[in-house]
Amino acid sequence: MMKIHISIFLLLISVIGFAQTQTVQIQTSAQCEMCKKKIEKQVMAVKGVKNAVLDLNTKIVRVKYDSKKVQLNDIKTAISQAGYDANEVKADEKAYSQLEDCCKKKK
């Protein structure tokens, strides 16, 4: 009987654990390898973010995060503050103006 209780308990823990981890895909305005590194670094620096990988072909960054520790908006803000668009959140103007030319959006 005790064993059953323990396994139910462990099962509950793993279910709750999975539920906390969210994966989101955010469209950015990354242009090159430098942008990729910068965005990944900025997003990874947000507390509660577990992983961030940007695909330069689509400019979409895939972020795994703990929804109990960080909100999606905080992640978008971090990308904006790095100088890049994040879905509907536009790049912070000051940060954008400080980007290298190669990292600015192609008109």
Ligand SMILES: [Cu+2]
């Ligand atoms: Cu760049």
